[in-house]
Amino acid sequence: MKIEKIKGFRDHYPEDMEIREYFFKKITDTAENFGYKRIDFPSLEPLDLYRLKSGTELVNQTFSFVDKGGREVTMIPEATPSTVRLLTARKDLPRPIRWYSFPKVWRYEEPQEGRFREHYQFNADMFGIDSEEIDAEIVGLASSILDYLGLSGVYEININDRFLMEYILNDLGIENIPEAFSIIDKYKKLDRASFSSMLNGIGAGEDVVKKILSLLSEKTDTGGLEKKVKKIVKNYDEIKPRVDRIKKTFELIGLYTESTINFDFSIVRGLSYYTGIVFEAFDVKGELRAILGGGRYNGLSKLFTDEEIPAVGFAIGDAVIELLLKRQDLWVKRNVKESYYICNLSSSDDEYILKIASRIRSLNKIALVDMTHRKISSQIKSASGCNYAIIIGDREVEENTVTVKNMETSEQSTVGYDDFLLHLRNRTS
Numbered sequence: 001m002k003i004e005k006i007k008g009f010r011d012h013y014p015e016d017m018e019i020r021e022y023f024f025k026k027i028t029d030t031a032e033n034f035g036y037k038r039i040d041f042p043s044l045e046p047l048d049l050y051r052l053k054s055g056t057e058l059v060n061q062t063f064s065f066v067d068k069g070g071r072e073v074t075m076i077p078e079a080t081p082s083t084v085r086l087l088t089a090r091k092d093l094p095r096p097i098r099w100y101s102f103p104k105v106w107r108y109e110e111p112q113e114g115r116f117r118e119h120y121q122f123n124a125d126m127f128g129i130d131s132e133e134i135d136a137e138i139v140g141l142a143s144s145i146l147d148y149l150g151l152s153g154v155y156e157i158n159i160n161d162r163f164l165m166e167y168i169l170n171d172l173g174i175e176n177i178p179e180a181f182s183i184i185d186k187y188k189k190l191d192r193a194s195f196s197s198m199l200n201g202i203g204a205g206e207d208v209v210k211k212i213l214s215l216l217s218e219k220t221d222t223g224g225l226e227k228k229v230k231k232i233v234k235n236y237d238e239i240k241p242r243v244d245r246i247k248k249t250f251e252l253i254g255l256y257t258e259s260t261i262n263f264d265f266s267i268v269r270g271l272s273y274y275t276g277i278v279f280e281a282f283d284v285k286g287e288l289r290a291i292l293g294g295g296r297y298n299g300l301s302k303l304f305t306d307e308e309i310p311a312v313g314f315a316i317g318d319a320v321i322e323l324l325l326k327r328q329d330l331w332v333k334r335n336v337k338e339s340y341y342i343c344n345l346s347s348s349d350d351e352y353i354l355k356i357a358s359r360i361r362s363l364n365k366i367a368l369v370d371m372t373h374r375k376i377s378s379q380i381k382s383a384s385g386c387n388y389a390i391i392i393g394d395r396e397v398e399e400n401t402v403t404v405k406n407m408e409t410s411e412q413s414t415v416g417y418d419d420f421l422l423h424l425r426n427r428t429s
């Protein structure tokens, strides 16, 4: 029997891992530079954690099972409920709180370009304040991460506001808001006729459907947003403060990034816990699935406590980012640490060689010792991915010297051990 890899799961070899790690660090560095601190949580949670607030679509996608103790558990499909559990379990934490995490998450989705059944998901969330400044910081952090990865100009962020959307839908006479959101979430996937008939199914007449379609039809700026809302609602003054808040949020986001930010009524997000701003980033060419998504979710804390804690955040999956970086030719290996390949030609003991290796490593550089006892040419060949080859034969051991070959220029020289240490230290400072 041939055992195969499970569909939708990925293997990662070292040559890719090095590049992934480099970009993962760029993401976490950016979050830390904004003052976000890392948290972590279990990969297995009770399924109920997602039943109440994440929505049926996500629950249907879980890798869930009944464990040996008869509990219904699931591999986490997202990080937000666990993050809120950590938050509410500690009353002593001074707010506002800025946290990030980088777990693997699992969703039983149809594997396709940029979508897998297991992926790494970077999350950033901010708790304790509900304001346009904080909404803007979260979108600003998301865009700063993409900018720092080298993707400026490659993406755009589309924003909507569930509070405003709910107001408009109510104003149009729609009562089942969760169902309306779930239909609007499918707007881009459905043809016009099926979309309209689904809206008819929740009591929207032809006139209302037309109005909703005119809202969703194209992205706009905040001026366009104001015009559209004025045109559609009965009493604009009632909702004006919310429109003003969105306008202010857009202005503030502009202070974090030069990237394109649109208002897009069709972004409502599949997860049901969002209560305010919602946003997603896409590649400007519109070829790929969402790069990231997030929003404000003030009510989720009620899963664990009576207190409603203001919350806003987003998550970036690694899959679409990787595709974009590859398309931009940025998915290349970078030698971050200096590396030394020690060719071992000595017939005596390894003491001298291991001493050199350990001095190199103590300066946070890479030292790799060839243990094959092959001929020099083969060992030098193996050194080709490193910055330097260090050649140690019987003569070097006897004379306390080191032969150093620069693998880029092929220059080679033999220096005393102390001079070699000096070379190492000079290259470190």
Ligand code: HAM
Pocket (backbone or CB within 6 Å): 077, 078, 079, 080, 107, 109, 114, 115, 116, 117, 118, 119, 121, 123, 124, 125, 271, 290, 291, 292, 293, 294, 295, 297, 312, 313, 314, 315, 316, 317, 318, 319, 320
């Ligand atoms: P989400 O939109 O479901 O939001 O996922 C966020 C991002 O995770 C997506 O934009 C995408 O990059 C990535 N992603 C989702 N599913 C897959 C998949 N099957 N394969 C590869 N990548 C995927 C959330 O999960 C929210 N919890 C985000 C959030 C944090 N909201 C507030 N705080």
